[in-house]
Amino acid sequence: MIPTNPKKRQRVPHHSTSMRHPSSADLTRSDSSQKLRRSNSNASFNEGVFVRRATPADSSSFNDATTADVILRLYVDHDTPFAADDSAGEDDVQIYLHSDVLRRSKYFAALLSDRWQNPNLNNGVDSKNNNNSNCSRFICLSFGVSANKPNSISNHETVLELLYTDNFSSVINNVSTALDLLPVALELLFEDCVKACVRFIEAVPWTEEEEKRVIETIPFLREEESRELLLRITAEDDSCEDMLHGLILVAIHNHPNMAFVKAFVAKLLRDFSSRESARRVLERAFEETLKIVKGSLEEYSSPDFRGDETEAIERLNLHIAMTNGRHLLWLVERMVELRVADNAVKEWSEQPAFTADLQRAIRDDAWRNIVPGLPGILMKSTCKLANAVTAGTILAARQVRMKLVKDWLPVLIVCKDNASPLLPSHKTLYLELEQTFLRIISTLPMSDSQELLQQCLSFSTKNVDDCPHLVTAFNTWFRRATRPPQADDDDG
Structure with a gap:
């Protein structure tokens, strides 16, 4: 049974992402010990302080290289979750993003705060590790996704694109999709997306397989988020x-x-x-x-x-x-x-x-x-x-x-x-009950069966041949009553 009041995990930044300059790499390594407490979903880090997030500018659009200031490389992490692979793979995806939009994700807000607090770091670029000639004007990041989850790259792309909209219902329109995107939203601390996924999952029916996935996801949700889901799948012992x-x-x-x-x-x-x-x-x-x-x-x-x-x-x-x-x-x-x-x-x-x-x-x-x-x-x-x-x-x-x-x-x-x-x-x-009672009487001690058989005389009929069950019962009793007593062991 799922615990009704488990200790929920605090959501912390993903540790496989690295910024391509020394100070940001140090920040990425320190992320493994840092715990970010979730607060209002409309808040984000700006220069180390929680502020109300602003609506993304109309000029910002997903994967728009002309206006973006961040290049994010998504790659499949085949090693440890803390490894940042610098070599480009055939499955890698490069996405152009906007830092003001990324602030909707508390993970990226915390990661980028190093650059905002240190504006003199050559735009936060380590040119040795980046072959892109345009990196001089971009913040270049790499983000490793799990190799054990199907469509992991695609799901991360979808959640990143959802940073650019508040219309989650156009994408989160079935339970399978919501369950695919929810772990990514939790990983990136994208609160609005987490709420949209949980709200959809709670409101619609599930298949048996989907229910198993919901149960696996619940421990990663906060208590108030998982409350409705737990009420749906748990009950009192009796x-x-x-x-x-x-x-x-x-x-x-x-x-x-x-x-x-x-x-x-x-x-x-x-x-x-x-x-x-x-x-x-x-x-x-x-x-x-x-x-x-x-x-x-x-x-x-x-x-x-x-x-x-x-x-x-x-x-x-x-x-x-x-x-x-x-x-x-x-x-x-x-x-x-x-x-x-x-x-x-x-x-x-x-x-x-x-x-x-x-x-x-x-x-x-x-x-x-x-x-x-x-x-x-x-x-x-x-x-x-x-x-x-x-x-x-x-x-x-x-x-x-x-x-x-x-x-x-x-x-x-x-x-x-x-x-x-x-x-x-x-x-x-x-007639069936007469026969059954007589059979039960045959299982009793002789003295008890003697008393009860006498009451069964009413089972007899005008023609004796019509009540063979009664004849058999009395014959059985007399046969047992006339059997010689069993010899004791001492008598040989």
Whole structure:
């Protein structure tokens, strides 16, 4: 994560530039230890003092040899950043510039101040190192650019040309260009260009590759310049979980196109990088939704109201239970899918009061006309969790497995006895849950399975051949019960 308050580097002059006379070379060497503090972007050095910069004269134009007083040689520095190569290379570029315009760059303002303070240095020219016959009237400079950056010469030319205008938008018109020019503007301490690049980068979208470059550039910006960029790419430690939780709540409660939104949020959860974060978010939503379902059934089963409002409130409570029961099933499906339902199974197995309220509600005839699908929707959640236990995707402890069957087996029996005639989908669901409960019972100690199997006699049908799962469960129990005890090691 990018630090929100890094120690920003002070911008210092580039050290590979040299003036071609002894005193200016000394200045260039001393630049490596000198730190220039940035102030108002409209200020520059003039004879060693910060002054308000003047607008460049209309007669000054970029690379105009007739009016220029500075010749700048841009060359590719293949050695150290402090080396000034005197030999001309094929990639070198010579540019005619104006000292009054260069003052917009604090770097050049500081570099040229030596000449302004020492006007008797033969125009600041070391004729031995300069072959240009016109150097007698020019200040001749060389500036080394990095060989490791693509288009480095071209980018420096562009920034130098921007010294001659305030219309940065004509050049800085895409993120890639802004990111190319920003390091050069920082290098030359060209404040107006730095601000224009940062302002453009902050205001427009980025590609993933551009975002990486922005992150690499941020440490070189001042705190106030990087603040908006940091807000865009950094967040609190728990913000991802808050975001996922909010998406889940919107998907299951507030969005009209619920089915499509649920499918999209399910994909986000599957693709999320942190499985533990997804677990915490789903468990939080599961507990909140389960609390609503439990509360509505408790109020329905044990009303504390009287009078004409009774029927209306009963209907309301049943509808709340039904709606949130659907949400609960979706959450259970997501948890099982992501294999993070361990705590949900444990929570579901510790609901004696909830299952008791549910049994009372099912025995009442009112739900059939109001929410006929309520028993089935809650038993689907039970079936999803129980199947995950038998499949081994949830490794539940013995006590959890026993309590899961002990609390929810009576609900299954009541659902079958009070849902007549059974809907085809419910009949299939209940049969699947019978088989699953019997398989879980087979994983319990003999004494526990003996007690629970006796409650499963209601699974039997008129034709014994129609309930093979029940026959198999009892045959398994009796086979184990009649097996001779294992001999001790001492008995050989």
